[in-house]
Amino acid sequence: MDRKNAFYAQSGGVTAVINASACGVIETARRHADKIGKVYAGRNGIVGALTEDLIDTSQESDVAIAALRHTPGAAFGSCRYKLKGLEENRAEYQRLIEVFRAHHIGYFFYNGGNDSADTCHKISQLSRTMGFPIQAIHIPKTVDNDLPVTDCCPGFGSAAKYVALSTLEASLDVASMSATSTKVFVFEVMGRHAGWIASAGALASTPERPLPIVILFPEIPFDQRKFLAKVKTLVERQGHCSVVVSEGVRNPEGKFLADAGYTDAFGHTQLGGVAPVVARMIYNELGFRTHWAVADYLQRSARHVASRTDADHAYAVGRAAVELALAGENALMVTIERVSDDPYRWRVGSAPLERIANVEKKMPETFIGADGFGITEACRRYLSPLIGGEDYPPYAGGLPCYVRLQNRPVPKLLDTPFHP
Ligand code: F6P
Numbered sequence: 457m458d459r460k461n462a463f464y465a466q467s468g469g470v471t472a473v474i475n476a477s478a479c480g481v482i483e484t485a486r487r488h489a490d491k492i493g494k495v496y497a498g499r500n501g502i503v504g505a506l507t508e509d510l511i512d513t514s515q516e517s518d519v520a521i522a523a524l525r526h527t528p529g530a531a532f533g534s535c536r537y538k539l540k541g542l543e544e545n546r547a548e549y550q551r552l553i554e555v556f557r558a559h560h561i562g563y564f565f566y567n568g569g570n571d572s573a574d575t576c577h578k579i580s581q582l583s584r585t586m587g588f589p590i591q592a593i594h595i596p597k598t599v600d601n602d603l604p605v606t607d608c609c610p611g612f613g614s615a616a617k618y619v620a621l622s623t624l625e626a627s628l629d630v631a632s633m634s635a636t637s638t639k640v641f642v643f644e645v646m647g648r649h650a651g652w653i654a655s656a657g658a659l660a661s662t663p664e665r666p667l668p669i670v671i672l673f674p675e676i677p678f679d680q681r682k683f684l685a686k687v688k689t690l691v692e693r694q695g696h697c698s699v700v701v702s703e704g705v706r707n708p709e710g711k712f713l714a715d716a717g718y719t720d721a722f723g724h725t726q727l728g729g730v731a732p733v734v735a736r737m738i739y740n741e742l743g744f745r746t747h748w749a750v751a752d753y754l755q756r757s758a759r760h761v762a763s764r765t766d767a768d769h770a771y772a773v774g775r776a777a778v779e780l781a782l783a784g785e786n787a788l789m790v791t792i793e794r795v796s797d798d799p800y801r802w803r804v805g806s807a808p809l810e811r812i813a814n815v816e817k818k819m820p821e822t823f824i825g826a827d828g829f830g831i832t833e834a835c836r837r838y839l840s841p842l843i844g845g846e847d848y849p850p851y852a853g854g855l856p857c858y859v860r861l862q863n864r865p866v867p868k869l870l871d872t873p874f875h876p
Contacts, residue, residue: 459491460562462781463505464513465498466530466597467537467568467575469646471611472618472759473770474597475531477567479524480774481595482513486521491782496559496866501535502566502575506548506876508555510866523859525771526849528759531861534568537876539575542585551874552579553588558869563591563781567774569598569609573789574813580787593777594789594809597770599756601652604815605807606791608842610773611756613766616656617843618758619645619700619751624660627667627698630747634696640687640738641698642748644714644731645755648704648724650818651675653755657700658831659839668697669830672734674704675819676828678713684741686829691744699738701730760856764845765800776804800841 464481466474478497485492497511498504504511511532513521524531542549555561566576573594580592596603601612623643630641647653651673661667668690672678690697705713714730731748738746773790780788788806795801823835831839849856 459493461493461560462495462563462565462778463498463510463556463561464495464565465501465504465567466532466534467501467566467572468534468597469569469599469756470528470530470534471597471599471756472528472614472762473610473767474567475524475527475529476767476770477595477597477610477774478531479521480771481565481778482521482524484775484778486518488778488782492563492778493560496561497532499863499865500533501537501568502539503535503537503876504532505552505555506874508558508868508870508874510559511863512866515864516861520859520861523857524861525767526759526847526856527858528757531859532863538571539578542578548876549582549586553582553586554870556588556590559866562589563593565593565595565777565781567595567597569596569600570603570812570814570816573603573809576789577787577809577813580809591781591784591786593780593785594812595773595777596789596791599653600647600650602650602816602818603789603812604817605811606789607794607802608769608792610766610770610792612652613763613769613842614758614761615646615653615755616659616839617763617766618755618761619643619653619656620659620843621761622751623657623669623698623700624667626749627660627669630696630698637745638747639691639696639744640735640746642731642735642738642746643698643700644703644729644748644750645700646751647674647702649674649816650704651702651824652819654700654702655819655823655831655835656839656843657698659836659843660698668694670697670699671829671831672699672701672705673819673824673828674702674706675824677708678705679708680737683829684738686827687738687744688742691742699734701734703730705730759849759858762847763843764847765842767847769802772804776806780806797837797841800844
């Protein structure tokens with residue numbers, strides 16, 4: 457039987473569990489070695505396909521591939537690279553086809569968020585648009601949790617757990633100091649357009665152990681007067697509070713409070729630095745001593761405190777992508793479907809990529825509390841299972857045993873270099 461090889465690549469901002477999806481893809485393909493040849497990984501995402509820089513994952517031992525499940529970062533390198541439309545840059549598609557044909561690639565698995573779903577969708581259309589037979593399946597991943605249709609996105613649960621844990625622990629710290637020193641802790645988290653990660657900060661407060669926490673969502677225009685009044689009331693009543701602010705918070709004119717002044721390949725504004733802006737505002741206007749932190753890459757790389765649910769989701773979507781391809785499917789994204797909240801039950805599903813690409817799912821109004829600074833019970837029911845369970849990596853010498861693959865290149869077969 458003519459076994460086609462598979463191409464797998466990682467794209468966009470990485471997560472603590474994206475390699476668990478890689479593990480799901482490679483282990484499943486190995487189990488179906490009668491139908492799938494080798495899995496070639498793109499070095500640095502789709503860029504690796506364009507430059508014919510392919511990694512031969514068959515050179516890695518089963519043990520190394522299994523260790524991907526608990527290793528953060530992107531084992532094959534990721535990218536922010538926008539594949540233009542066919543009309544705008546036909547040469548790129550011709551090059552991809554040349555590379556896929558030369559390496560006998562018939563399956564394309566792309567592991568990423570919204571922008572990457574668009575890339576995957578474009579590839580999935582290659583047989584229709586350019587007569588090249590390929591099956592493309594998107595594997596969801598984004599800490600931002602903003603892909604539509606799927607109940608949640610692998611990567612989010614672990615980032616949410618990190619933010620909930622950090623908010624809890626820092627709140628205990630500020631509570632200890634507040635009588636004579638710091639009264640407000642400001643914590644900046646990711647999520648450029650959607651407040652999913654910020655909302656997880658609210659999980660630090662429970663009915664058994666209530667904590668004063670203010671959430672600033674990108675969905676709600678920042679109202680300085682209302683915000684300062686909220687902080688003042690909490691500090692006067694409880695002595696302290698924590699503020700979890702999304703990097704994507706905007707003023708009423710729609711301008712990011714933390715615009716770093718430059719953009720990436722997709723035209724997205726680079727964000728970061730809203731925490732010191734908010735902390736200074738609190739100090740200047742209310743006179744409260746503050747501390748602030750920017751979670752930045754820590755929140756999306758913290759595999760040591762990953763959510764078990766999230767790691768399980770990530771593995772399952774990788775496995776399902778291969779199974780869908782083997783069932784003859786194309787142009788789909790694997791989804792997570794929630795069956796029940798408590799006990800939490802879920803299953804894997806799928807959705808057409810045309811419903812996914814470039815669509816962002818924001819927090820629904822029913823998840824944001826009436827004053828705009830907290831979450832509702834419905835949101836808590838949604839979030840809680842996603843941070844559920846621990847999945848500690850093995851440790852040695854006090855540090856996690858993260859694997860580094862050999863990443864041996866597949867010999868190049870084309871003699872024409874390509875510069876994306
Ligand atoms: O991929 C999503 C994300 O983690 C965003 O929340 C964040 O704004 C962005 O990536 C940062 O991207 P980069 O690492 O390319 O600066």
